[in-house]
Amino acid sequence: MNYEFDFSFLGEYGQDLWDGTLLTLWMTAVSIIPGFVVGTACAVGRLYGPPWVRKAATVYVEAIRNTPLVIQVFWLFFGLAVLSVRIDAFYAAVIALVINVGAYTAEIMRAGFESIPKGQIEAASCLALSRWQSLLYVQLPQAVERVYPALVSQFILMMLATSIMSQISAPELTGVAYQIQAFTFRGFEVYLVIAVIYLAVVTLLRAILTGLGKVIFPRRRRLGTPL
């Protein structure tokens, strides 16, 4: 085997790779918070909502968790086209990511809420806090702190899943790789470079989310113990 590595495409397509990396990061960044909000709302609805809310949240969560992301993306992208709603591939990608990660986050947050001892909710209610105040100030912070590592994993998985968005021609990292590969026929080298970039970006995201955890959980920062 005398394969000759040729990374010369890096010079010509370096800018495209950079733009693709930024788009991947940006797609992830704008999907995390809405995804968390959708997921948490679903978890709350599924646990404490009236029956129709519980049912609706369950249907959403199960429908999304049991179909492939790529199908969801197509369905959204082409479905909207049928309704003659024209939408940029980037926005379609973000909407699909939010809907997708929301369903997984819902299950993680549900586990978080369910792990809180009943006495906590009883104590909040006995201090005359309303249901919403109890949720916001007592249950939510504890739930998030307990499942934070799982949430971080989920958001990293979501970042990796952005690679599917090349299917609707969003020029994120993987999409850029397809193109370079098509022009240069240097598939092995291109995907090697892409893998290294993903590794770097994921490491960065993990560091940011871990750092964020230190900021939002002062108790954990000070004591270093799990809740």
Add this chain to the structure above:
Amino acid sequence: MEPIVRFKDVRKSFGTLEVLKGVTLDIMPGTVTALIGRSGSGKSTALRCINALEQINGGELHVCGRALHNGGFDLRALRQDVGIVFQSYNLFPHLTVAQNIMLAPRRVKKIGKDEARALAEEVLSQVGLLEKADNYPEQLSGGQQQRVAIARSLAMKPKLMLFDEVTSALDPELTGEVLKVIEKLAESGMTMVLVTHEMNFAERVADQIAFMHHGTVWELGSGEMLRAPKTPELQQFVGSGL
């Protein structure tokens, strides 16, 4: 004077199990009432009915001028009038001691942050834990946590405080420090109802003791009652306990 709590033939069932079978009891403002009795006698259930943690199934229950048996009363207003301290403390682990105390005054009574902090320091001094204000619950001993729970309840300025076996999870030394706080509260004129297994404490502090048996108030009296029980059931209970 009107009683602050009036049980009139109160009944409460969990499914087919009738736990309260007609409890009648008056609690006057400024007094300390101890509910004693065996496990399963209904004393904790009776206590929990007072702040509507349990809904009664029959009879009448008046608390701070509200008829709890009718429904339609303002639950959150009731909870502001009636504080409760639990056996398991139930402090919020993600908040510091001061934040635990400030939460309800700030969110429910909408007082400012500085005012809430001053209030927290005031009630913490009352339970002798001012220096722990910025610690987290898990950094405190069980007895200290329970005293914080008492302070947290006090910060809402309740008209009536309920104590549900608050020393049952503590060793004798820690029990002592918690009981001292409760005794000080009693001296300050706070109306209190406590479910307890501390007979000596009940005898010393309580103005009235209700011995509960089979879901009713079997024998009612002052501290003297424990020395000279009238019913054989109470006789047996204090005989085994002391």
